[in-house]
Amino acid sequence: MTEPACPCCNSEMDDHGDVVSGHIHYCGYCYGILASDRWLSSNMKQPILRNVKMGVFDGEPAGYHCPTCDGNMVKGPVSTNQGTTIEVDGCLKCGSLWFDNREIEPFVPEIRDLAHLPDNDPTSLFPVAKLAIADLFGAISSITRRKRDDSEE
Known part of the structure; x- marks a missing residue:
């Protein structure tokens, strides 16, 4: 099975994780991350995850399909605890979230260690x-x- 292609640069993404704790797909070229719903639930604090999902899934169509399940992607603004707003994309079908280069770090500061990036x-x-x-x-x-x-x- 081939790895999913990055929605930003179309490069093949590396897969990290397992069935139990979920997966993230990492683009080594543009540094984007597609995190599965299970991975997010396992690694992100629940109040933060709720905030992210509310912003994303109340958003508008993102104009592309999910790299892993081909579901429709939507995008929406999400506030960080640093007072900034980041646009995050999410899949309506599988619940995965797409974070452009380093956008996941305000929500999961320990991402480097968790994903071995x-x-x-x-x-x-x-x-x-x-x-x-x-x-x-x-x-x-x-x-x-x-x-x-x-x-x-």
Whole structure:
């Protein structure tokens, strides 16, 4: 089975989670997250989840279908505890919610740990490249150390 395509950039999304606690689908390209209704119920505080769902499901058509169940998506404004408003999309059929890049963080601050997502700090434009470069330098320093150890013998 192929993974669902991101509704923003059409990239294949990675799946995190399980049947019991629900799933999130994470786009490694635009950093959007599609969270299943079960995952949201397991990981988001219930008063916050009610607030989010009221804003979303009282909204208007979003103009696309759910990447996982092909249901109609709607969008609506949701207030955060920081006093800002974010437009969140939701599926009328399965109850999944779509959060654009980092929009889920005000509602689930511990999202990085829960979903095992890479660090996409706004100061870090290329998190994957950063990891690759760190691995490369680690390999180079390991080789250099071995050569030094060999020459000392």
